[in-house]
Amino acid sequence: MQPLTEEQVRSALVNATADERERLAVPMSFVLADWDHLDFFAWLDPRARGRGYVIVERRGIPTGIVVRAAHGSRSHAALCNMCHTMQPGNQVALFTARRAGAAGERGDSVGTYMCADLGCHENVRLAAPLAPSEVRASVDRRIDGTRQRVESFVDRVIGAEWRR
Numbered sequence: 472m473q474p475l476t477e478e479q480v481r482s483a484l485v486n487a488t489a490d491e492r493e494r495l496a497v498p499m500s501f502v503l504a505d506w507d508h509l510d511f512f513a514w515l516d517p518r519a520r521g522r523g524y525v526i527v528e529r530r531g532i533p534t535g536i537v538v539r540a541a542h543g544s545r546s547h548a549a550l551c552n553m554c555h556t557m558q559p560g561n562q563v564a565l566f567t568a569r570r571a572g573a574a575g576e577r578g579d580s581v582g583t584y585m586c587a588d589l590g591c592h593e594n595v596r597l598a599a600p601l602a603p604s605e606v607r608a609s610v611d612r613r614i615d616g617t618r619q620r621v622e623s624f625v626d627r628v629i630g631a632e633w634r635r
């Protein structure tokens with residue numbers, strides 16, 4: 472990804488209210504982010520419980536969404552729909568995102584299960600060892616797949632009605 476400033480992150484959000492955009496807080500790791508090596512940037516707001524953000528590049532343009540974690544944790548393990556890591560029930564959460572534009576104003580939202588810490592970018596890399604070449608190839612596929620799934624979730628939030 473190209474490096475982003477906090478201001479760019481705010482203006483990249485497509486489904487945020489003015490209030491959410493203003494109150495957004497970036498994580499401690501933001502200033503240390505190694506943007507060259509990031510496929511997307513996702514974090515939980517350190518000041519607003521249950522609120523998170525996912526920023527991807529769509530056709531070279533930084534595009535972000537606000538997501539909210541549903542309350543309550545699951546009792547059994549579940550698969551994160553983004554990085555496909557099997558997580559214990561308390562480490563996976565249903566996140567919903569208000570759709571951008573008119574659809575969002577009508578109350579439409581989309582949801583998916585994701586790692587509760589939104590750490591998919593790291594989790595997909597931690598999940599498998601780097602040793603033999605076959606393993607390496609499958610890790611690469613999972614990493615690519617994760618990026619594609621995150622992008623398509625952002626696409627679902629944007630929907631066909633979105634106009635910049």
Ligand SMILES: [Zn+2]
Pocket residue numbers: 551552553554555556585586590591594
């Ligand atoms: Zn995940």
